[in-house]
Amino acid sequence: MSKTLDRIASPGCDNDERNKQKSDAEVSEERIKLGIFRKAKNVSSKLRNSIRNKLRRRNDFAVCETGELKSVDAFRQDLISDNLLPARFDDYYIMLRFLKARKFNIENAKRMWADMIQWRKDFGVDTITEDFDFTELNDVQEYYPQGYHSVDKDGRPVYIERLGKMDVDKLVQVTTFDRFVKYQVQEFEKTLAVRFPACSLAANRHIDSSTTILDVQGLGLMSLTGPVVEFIKVIQKIDNDNYPEVRLINYRHVYQICPKYP
Template sequence: MEEQNVLADMLDWRKNFGVTTMKDFDLKELNAIRQYYPQGYHGVDKEGRPVYIERLGKINFERLMKVTTLDRYIKYQIQQYEKTLTVRFPACSAAANKHINRSIAILDVEGVSLKNFTTPVQKVLMQLRKIYNEDYPETVHQMVIVNASPGFRLLWNTVKCFLDTDTIAKIQVIGNKYQSKLLELIDKSELPDFLGGSCNCKHEGGCLRSDKGPWKETSKAEELKLKK
């Protein structure tokens, strides 16, 4: 009965939020957003799962809110969740020749501590985590947090209070000697150079702007269909 209630709530949320039409949402300020909040999908792990990367230590929230709004940014993230379910996972499944329905997440928290975990930043992150936990559960296989300083570890002890035990079990927090762990999970050619890999996507403005992955050709094909 509880699972049925969760499903019903999720379906109501998708209907009320207009999730099915979210693919048409155009975030014209995306390049500026990525400048002040670097994040994106890039490559696959050794099992063929899509890899999502955020550089939380590079967030400039004040400037971010000058180029967009919280509502628009949340809509963009929901759009990306939907793309992962409908485009990235199927494309990765086809490329790996097996069912792929989870991703790998890497959070680079260099420079993050209690000092810069301000109320506005908390509001954005908690809103995103709420949507993820309630409406896109069980889509992350593993999360690796890298460049964790002593200050971040104090913050992490606070943040963990908002997470369920299953989520916490998927998360590994590492300091600045993280390269060997990431290379256990991801081939060097698929990992950005700023994380110890060999990829830089220099012709596409950097790895977090490239959206590199098996899904990219699928997305191009869909765009061509829409233009016809």
């Protein structure tokens, strides 16, 4: 009787006796359960940290986006005050591209914008898609393969030029330098008016840039004649000055990836 009362009054002692009586298998099982619990706790901690990091990145993106909105709004107000914002260019993404091109310096971006507006008037860009008929396109493609081909993994239209396949001597027989530059400007305008909206619709997100692949396979120092260099310089200047951030250029060989061009 006294032993029974002692066990009731001292439960800790009874537990010790029970622990001593546990088999090795039971002890091993408990250790495994404890290990699983610790691992689960670590995974849970990592998951919480991952969620926190994602929230931080979203917050950082939101701050960045808010900063862009403020910059574009300030830029827009400056353009309106100087009568430099035609209705067709009152677009957030167009203004954002010019700001990015000038590292968000509003004064520099405004000068760039004003030069673009004047260039469009002088070059007749606003009506070039209707007024200009590049009838020699098929012949030009034969001596200078280039054009748009499908989209990249992000849904952007892909523009490819095979510079190494350019035959300048034959090219100047089927077109003139000025007409080919006009054709390039016309393609820029079609990209803004047709290709970007179509790609945006297909990708279900805003698309306002394209990927340009310059295939330099076969292009050597002997190929870089005066007319070729001059043409590249003129197109790059038109691109950089008036269509900033529109083309993202990748230099690579594509003759096996895209053997045909539309």
